[in-house]
Amino acid sequence: MSRSSVPSHSSVPSRRAGHRPRARALTVLSLCLGALAPAVASADAGTASGGGAGHPGDRALERRIAEFVRSPGGPPxxxxxxxxxxxxxxxxxxxxxVATGRPPTPDDHMRIASTAKAFSGAVALTLVDHGALRLDDTLRKILPRLPSAWDKVTLRQLLNHTSGLPDYTESQEFLDILTADPRHRFDSRRLLDYVADEPLRFRPGSRYQYSNSDNIAVALMAEAVTGTPYEQLLRELVYRPLKLRNTTLPQGYRMPEPYLHGYDVDPADPAAPPEDISEVLSASGVWASGGIVSTPADMTRFVRGYAGGALYGANVVREQRRWVEGASEPAGPGRNTAGLGIFRYATRCGVVLGHTGNFPGYTQLIAATPDGSRSLTFSVTTQINKTLAPERLARLRAIQEDFVCALLK
Structure with a gap:
């Protein structure tokens, strides 16, 4: 595959001293992409509804998230x-x-972060259902150009993060490019080149380790067996059957209007305004691992169909739900275990299936009951994870569990 051209972009401007937003965004990327406010203008906690206004318990949920928004380091x-x-x-x-005070709506676009990994799972498992791929297909068989040290890794191991592939987002060369130009346009299909000289982290299948490289390899396998670009596979196998109207996989850094702005907040400086970092980074550097842009409305449609097994037959669903020890990044509510492109969240009120994600400016949870009849899409406009904000993540997971309980009750 040939490398795409790399256009130059101006560096990202900063309102604060030095280059804090750009530096922080890059730190976030290097530490937490796995996955890849103070002084809020308004603390509106009103409920919008498509028929559920005044639902019992919603006021308590509103209070929980309004308190979180107002807390030091809370999201806008x-x-x-x-x-x-x-x-x-x-x-x-x-x-x-923050600039306009406009409230969030279900039709606002947003970066869905690592919940995009569920989309690559949907593509791959649909191809398994169609017979174009098998879960025991290896990288040697499908992608022989990849390093021979990775040959025995299977599609199943990529999908449940037991492959041992080194994570390309931890590559110093990759991070140096981002530092020099956060909006650099990567050749998404060559992202694994940044770790091509590295051995596997462990014997495939021997343990769990979340890696962004896994889902890049999944997308490349899907392209190889179909001869079709991954973006087109998404449209044909996921967007169209699930009726997703506002979901795309872009290459650039621009966000479509209207969108949920993503922010960097500083809990150590409550007087500092949130920094808008929605368009700091190019989506090309995360691609199938975290580059999709969607809306809460579309993600609701997606997780209901995906978790409910609407895209493929019962045999594939059964394989998808063979759970191993492992948590999503960031961890979701309750006890986490990993399946194929999906996680099981066992809460005090019951079980939901889904995925989480975080990216500079955004933290996401999508979840649904195993039959897809009930679902939760929970979107936060700052990045929260165990590395940057362990205490806030613990609080967020508790809030998310309350929402799951409200859903299941």
């Missing part, structure tokens, strides 16, 4: 969509855009 905005059957309830706090 949160929106949650709970759906049961045909009834949708939207619970929100804060703002989609």
């Amino acid at each position: 905005g949160i929106i949650a969509v709970l759906r049961e059957g045909r009834e949708s309830r939207v619970v929100r706090a804060g703002v989609a855009d």
Whole structure:
């Protein structure tokens, strides 16, 4: 495959001293892409609804997220969509855009971060259902150009993060390029080149380790067996059957309007305004591992179909739900275990299946009951994870569990 051209972009401007936003965003990427406010303009916690206004318990949920938004280091905005059957309830706090004070809505675009890994799982498992791929297909068989040291890694191991592939987002060369130009346009299909000289981290299948490289390899396998670009496979195998209207996999850094602005917040300096970092980084550097842009409404449709097994037959669903020890990044509510492109979240109120994600400016959770009848999409407009904010992550997971309980009860 030939490398794409690399256009030059100007560096990202900073309002604060030095280059704090760019530096922090790059630190976030290097530490937490695995996955890849103070002084809020308004703390609106009103409920919008598609038929669920005044639903019992929603006021308590509103209070929980409004308190979180107002807390030091809290996000400028949160929106949650709970759906049961045909009834949708939207619970929100804060703002989609600090500059305007506009509240978040289900049709706002957002970076879905590592929940994009569920989309690569959907593509791969649909191809398994069609017979184009097998779960025991190896990299040697499908992608012989990759390093021979990786030959025995199977599609199953890529999908449940037991492959041992080194994570390209930890490559110093990759990070140096981002530091020099955060909006650099990578050749997404050559991202694994940054770790091509590295051995496997462990024997494939012997343990769990979340790696962004896994889902890049999954997408490349899907392209190799179909001769079709991954973006087109997404449209044909996922967007169209699940009726996703506002979901794309871009290459650049621009966000489509309207969108949930993603922010960097500084809990150590409550007087500092949130820094808008929505368009700091190019999506090309995360591609199938975290580059998709979608909306809460579309993600609700997606997780209901995906977790509910609507895209493939019962035999594939059964294989997808063979759980191993392992948590999503960041960890979701309750006890986490890993399947094929999906996680099981066992909460105090019951089990939901889904995925989480974090990216500079965004933290995501999508989850649904195993039959897809009830779902939760929970979107936060700052990055929260165990590396940057362990205490806030613990609090966020507790809030998310409350929402799961409200959904299941």
